[in-house]
Amino acid sequence: MTAILSLRSAAALAPAILLLLTACSSEPAQTTAEKAAAASVPGAPPGAVDDVKVANATASEVKESSDLMEFSYAYPLEAAKIPKLAEWLDADRAANRDALIAESRRDRAAAEKGGFPYRPHSHLQSWKRITDTPRFLSLSSEISTYTGGAHGMTTFGTLLWDRNSGKRRSPLDLFTSGTAFDAAIRDDFCAAITRAKAAKGIQLPAEGEDSVFAKCPPASAQTVWLGSSDGRHLDRLTIAIAPYEIGAYAEGDYRINVPVTAGLIRAVKPEFAGDFRAGK
Template sequence: MTMAFPSSRLAPVLAAAALLAACSADKPDLAEEEAAASVPGAPPGGASDLRARRAAASDVRQSDDLVEFAYAYPRDAAVIPRLAEWLDNDRETRRDALLAASRRDQTAAEKAGFPYRRHSHLQKWQIVTNTPRFLSLSAEIETYKGGAHGMTSFATVLWDRNRARQLQPLDLFTSGEAFDAAIREPFCAGIKRAKAAKGIVAEEAPDSPFAGCPPASAQTVWLGSSDGRYLDRMTIAIAPYEIGPFAEGSYRINVPVTSAVAGAVKDAFQRDFLPID
């Protein structure tokens, strides 16, 4: 038996059905959206993938009479939950340290009758390379603590997607000594060229604090790639005072990944390097 509805009663029913269909089309099913979300480095599937996919680059700033603080990292790092968590913790640790030191120095300056000079910490993480396995990040850090001048330092982070863990570049090598031996010749030659480009003759006097060539493993190492697949080059970042007086500034020495360098790599990472010679 077919029941007929008056057109006056049927119209609202059809309108409601059409509205419900439109809403369903505009808003995909959450389960389907979560299943489609897939971010390298994040746990597979579920809401965590969805949150990671929606993550944005981070740029936190604070500027007042006490401090100037800035800490940023790119979206490529933000979409990896464990790496983003480490970066957020690092940011808060550095900001807390800056605030504590600034308040202490401000109080001391007031007691001594001296003007307080605002302290600062400015740090921005940037992508060195992003291969299928590794996300390599570099950071240049500018700090000021009220003295005659500020200071530059560097940081490095390497995220291993295969192992879902954070590494330091030297973790990929059998030892710091093996790394230094493999890289020493091109690294030291690069320092001489960089100094010459600034019109500076490298110190040779044995009693000079800046004579000779320091171990590359004691500096900041940034691993890079020219093809986006294999690690085949690196930069050694050297802060002021390491190989010259403050006036010389910092240095960035580019060094290729040679067969000697690749030979010092641990077996577990051999396939990720591509020597250029």
């Protein structure tokens, strides 16, 4: 079992070490959402997309692989620059690694006892910056796991770091309630799901049809990502939906973009209202 790379506290790194980090670690792939966010900022300079890549340069990455399990967990420079946030991410990494090892050992023992082959389990997770406003650092993560079944699974993570309070928050913490959040975006959210499925050649079952996927789910039960087009206000909203939530596994996951409207901002708690603006 080999630890490939583990670096912390990027803010304290000397320039020479930063150069070494650049040379020794591969740059994480930029997501479609990040490209769109950077490229669509009105008047964005030519280097806007490159700036997103720089912001997502890996500051801490641990990879391990053995006949028992495969594990990786990474987060970007901007997160490492916040000591309390880096501490939480390191603790989350350790907790996920410990859970993976325990589950893998249990399932391998069961496989040996039952006389069937054991397939190494995995947990692969990478945090990326969505946006960084004066108050909030918004992060997203995609998590790929495998526990020995017919296929792996993709899930998502979300995190907001509130600089004003020095606390980690969930995006839904900024709203008066999950119910208010759902009510404000339901029509746009459900319509966007229909369009996303149509783009894949899939017709959404009619409401009331005898299908587990006939009903549009509450957005608050999915993963919420908040972004910004101007670097100052939260005016972008994406709902990340894992496989099986709104369709068969073969459909894959969905990333549903929903407009930030005046109606949605009315559902924001007063103390955060100034950090939002309606999207253009």
